[in-house]
Amino acid sequence: MGLEDQLQESVMTTTVDRLVGWARKNSLWPMPFGTACCAIELMATLASRFDIARFGAEAIRFSPRQSDLMIVSGRVSIKMMPVLKKIYDQMPEPKWVISMGACASSGGIFNTYTMVQGVDQFIPVDVYIPGCPPRPENVIQALMKIQEKVARAKAV
């Protein structure tokens, strides 16, 4: 007569890492860094048709201190990059970054003197979304990729 038989299905055993990872991945609070047309697609992703709330990520916070997922959606100029870096630094750990669209990932068509050729030169990016702009489905897939990564992260 072991303890498991007594408790049967009323108790699950797991690790703290998995429990925290499960909680985190289903309550991501994105910080949208929207600077261009990608931000419009991002807004569509948030709205009812695509409804990012299904993934627990509907609590968009324009305050970096309350966010754990930065979505860089749009082109970033060399004048804007210090702002982006400051906002990224203000986000508490643990944090993740999605680079949404061609411009944020590589500069896109803006191969000019004033544009940062990919934000990954300055901040670590977890998931890149191709597209110009990407469709909401792409954003949702990126979010699910982030969720996988969040679930694997060490909590303790």
Next chain:
Amino acid sequence: MTMAEVEDSPAIQTVRERYPDALIAVHHAFGDESIVVRREDIIPVLTLLRSDPGLRFDYLVDVTAVDRLYLDEDVRFAVVYHLYSHPHTRRLRVKVPVPEGDGHLPSAAALWPAANWLEREVYDLFGIVFDGHPDLRRILMPDDYGAHPLRKDYPLHGKGERDRFVF
């Protein structure tokens, strides 16, 4: 086929009357007209266009510049003022040649407050200095950007600024 002679607008007639030496050229194109004015006379001419009761160009639509480096022009830059008169519903372009070695021009910010930011933009991107401007700082590029990127001899991809800027 000969082109019909276009009659000058009251604005051009008034400028020609009052400042006959200032007027370098008059152009008509597709119903629009523009005048080319000597640099030393630009503020008196603009003041006349703004204040004369028969003209009243009360709206400075835009100030921009042209780098004519690869064009067949003696003077490299031209600053262009786009004016509009609400009372008379008329438009006028005023062009001023500005040589490369001496890229200075008196500011029109005292005539139209709109000139403040517009002249800052021209200064930022072309390096033309507006004397008497109240606050001539860069407006689009970062403050420490070391070039004027809309000049024709400046490369599209810059000179490495986008890779080695510091913050």
